[in-house]
Amino acid sequence: xxxxxxxxxxxxxxxxxxxxxxxxxxxIYLSKRSLMVFIEDTAERDRLDHLxxxxxxxxxxxxxIDNTYPVQLTSNSVKANxxxxxxxxxxxxxxxxxxxxxxxxxxxxxSTRSTARSRFKKYKEQGIRVSSHKIDEITETKNISLG
Numbered sequence: 658x659x660x661x662x663x664x665x666x667x668x669x670x671x672x673x674x675x676x677x678x679x680x681x682x683x684x685i686y687l688s689k690r691s692l693m694v695f696i697e698d699t700a701e702r703d704r705l706d707h708l709x710x711x712x713x714x715x716x717x718x719x720x721x722i723d724n725t726y727p728v729q730l731t732s733n734s735v736k737a738n739x740x741x742x743x744x745x746x747x748x749x750x751x752x753x754x755x756x757x758x759x760x761x762x763x764x765x766x767x768s769t770r771s772t773a774r775s776r777f778k779k780y781k782e783q784g785i786r787v788s789s790h791k792i793d794e795i796t797e798t799k800n801i802s803l804g
Contacts, residue, residue: 659753661780662803663773665763666792674765675705678745679712681760684801685741686718686728693729693739693756694720697746702730705745741803747772749779758803759785 666677678694685692696702702722709718709728720728724738740757744750753759761777764770780787 658786659756659759660786660788661753661759661761661777663761663763663777663787663789664792664801665789666794668767668770669765671765674762674769675708676712678705678743678762679709681743681801682709682720682728683713683716683718685743685760685803688802690741690803691727691739692741692743693731694743695731695746695750697732699732701745702732706730744776749776749783753780753783753785760803 664677664681682692682694694705696705706720706722709720718728719726720730722730724736729739741760742750742756742758743760745762750756750759759780761773763773777787
């Protein structure tokens with residue numbers, strides 16, 4: 658059964674949000690779970706691809722845009738073959754039941770937070786179990802366990 662984990666941290670600049678996303682990806686990868694990161698905008702996907710190589714000097718997260726990597730960056734969640742999805746899109750995935758866990762963030766500013774609230778509501782309406790995790794500092798996204 659699919660579950661959604663929403664991570665809520667203080668409002669911040671987008672670059673800090675992106676670093677928190679990199680930390681989440683790293684934590685999930687280190688737990689030996691397969692992961693898909695959905696990003697609608699291909700330019701944003703390419704930017705995250707670059708950031709994953711540079712956000713820490715000592716980190717190595719094998720990732721790419723095809724499904725041969727443990728971490729797949731994609732603009733098409735329909736072709737899912739991973740058990741965890743980090744949804745960086747503006748809407749819920751079309752087929753949420755393809756995933757064991759969907760990871761969401763509450764956004765970084767009022768606009769993205771409003772969009773996240775809409776996704777939260779939609780998941781609940783679909784009968785999907787949703788949990789919220791309040792994080793006081795963005796750096797707390799390191800070493801997160803999804804259980």
